Amino acid sequence: MKVNDLSKVLHSDPEILGGTPVFTGTRVPVQSLFDHLEGGQSIDDFLEGFPSVRREQVIALLQKSRQDLLRTA
DSSP: OOTTOGGGTEEOOTTTGGGOOEETTSOOBHHHHHHHHHTTOOHHHHHHHOTTSOHHHHHHHHHHHHHHHHHHO
C-alpha cells in the first residue's frame, strides 16, 4: 500500500463517530492504535483486538506519520 494514498488507510466522515478519523472500512478510531502502542501493546495485539483493521493499513499509517515527523524535524 502506498503511503501517499491515505484514503485506503483512514477516513473521516461526520456521520461516523462524529468525524473522528477511523481506519477505512471500519469504525475503529485511528487514535486507538496510538493508545495501544503507547500502552506497550504490539501491533499484533492491536490487530487481534480489532480484526477489521488490516496490517497494511497500520504499517502505512505509521510510515506516513514517520515521514511527516522527519520532514518537519
